[in-house]
Amino acid sequence: MIISGGENIASSEVERVLYQLPQVVEAAAIGLPDATWGERVTAVVVLRAGTSLTLDQLRAHCEGRLGGFKTPKQLILRDDLPRNPSGKVLKRVLRSELATGATQ
Secondary structure, three states: EEEOEEEOOOOHHHHHHHHOOOOOEEEEEEEEEEEEEEEEEEEEEEOOOOOOOOOHHHHHHHOOOHHHHHOOOEEEOOOOOOOOOOOOOOOOHHHHHHHHOOOO
């Protein structure tokens, strides 16, 4: 759960919309610290080889599919997402890596 401006945002709802983008192979929606809102919705994605994605393209896709407060405010591109042995994305590890500046 991401809490931004007092609103509860289900990361699974945001991820469902991210996976609709043809460029996205893997996706995770997380909350990163924000001085104004508490947390900002951040999309961490792995792109299909040979494709690209900008924050503006991401926002355009999310408009009408998600409420404005649920739309990712930041896009982070990665080569892979941290996973446990059963394949689940380790969002706690992802948040920790991003908080310390290790984005790859």
